[in-house]
Amino acid sequence: AQKVTQAQTEISxxxxxxxxxxxxxxxxxxTYYLFWYKQPPSGELVFLIRxxxxxxxxxxxxxxxxxFQKSTSSFxxxxxxxxxxDSAVYFCALTHSGAGSxxxxxxxGTKLSVIP
Amino acid sequence: xxxxxxxxxxxxxxxxxxxxxRCDPISEHNRLYWYRQTxxxxxxxxxxxxxxxxxxxxxxxxxxxxxxxPKGSFSTLEIQRTEQxxxxxxxxxxxxxxxxxxxxxxxxxxxxxxxxx
Numbered sequence: 001a002q003k004v005t006q007a008q009t010e011i012s013x014x015x016x017x018x019x020x021x022x023x024x025x026x027x028x029x030x031t032y033y034l035f036w037y038k039q040p041p042s043g044e045l046v047f048l049i050r051x052x053x054x055x056x057x058x059x060x061x062x063x064x065x066x067x068f069q070k071s072t073s074s075f076x077x078x079x080x081x082x083x084x085x086d087s088a089v090y091f092c093a094l095t096h097s098g099a100g101s102x103x104x105x106x107x108x109g110t111k112l113s114v115i116p
Numbered sequence: 117x118x119x120x121x122x123x124x125x126x127x128x129x130x131x132x133x134x135x136x137x138r139c140d141p142i143s144e145h146n147r148l149y150w151y152r153q154t155x156x157x158x159x160x161x162x163x164x165x166x167x168x169x170x171x172x173x174x175x176x177x178x179x180x181x182x183x184x185x186p187k188g189s190f191s192t193l194e195i196q197r198t199e200q201x202x203x204x205x206x207x208x209x210x211x212x213x214x215x216x217x218x219x220x221x222x223x224x225x226x227x228x229x230x231x232x233x
Contacts, residue, residue, distance in 0.1 A: 043227045045159070045207065103175075104151075106158025108158050109157075
């Protein structure tokens with residue numbers, strides 16, 4: 001069985017602060033994909049990143065960066081110099097590759113509020 | 117690329133009524149998925165299609181739930197004899213899969229929020 005835990009239910013930061021959203025996963029698969037999605041108040045889930053389990057390189061995209069550590073089964077997401085537009089619910093998700101890979105297992109999400 | 121479109125955005129219905137939601141995927145995507153999201157939870161998988169074939173439906177919540185994707189284009193999700201517990205956001209997503217293995221990330225629509233009174 002697969003499981004994704006986002007222990008932080010809600011986080012509030014002041015604009016321009018850095019913030020890290022935690023994600024811990026459980027899976028028995030050796031090959032899997034990890035994702036982060038953003039859900040603004042409009043409701044649409046916006047894809048941010050997909051990471052293959054074989055690729056442990058950290059990734060940076062503008063103010064966003066991701067730290068994948070297989071040894072601790074974590075895939076944490078950091079926003080640098082946060083902005084009000086970053087306010088949203090962020091979901092971490094997991095799926096295995098191959099048959100059944102259509103079924104994403106989501107965490108419960110972390111609600112981020114960036115205060116001006 | 118107009119994105120995944122869902123209609124209606126909101127639906128309020130009385131318990132016992134039937135409801136139908138529509139999803140139009142990204143045009144070149146061959147896979148279409150339905151997820152449900154309740155308050156404070158992440159989305160949970162319901163069913164998916166590859167082209168017009170419904171390849172997985174065991175996660176549909178009950179036999180009151182059914183989905184179709186005629187001609188492999190848009191899809192509909194129907195809930196018969198709605199119950200208050202059906203109140204949730206119903207999300208549609210699509211992706212492009214070429215090789216039979218997972219390929220492109222899922223792109224989600226804005227969802228249909230159902231309220232059963």
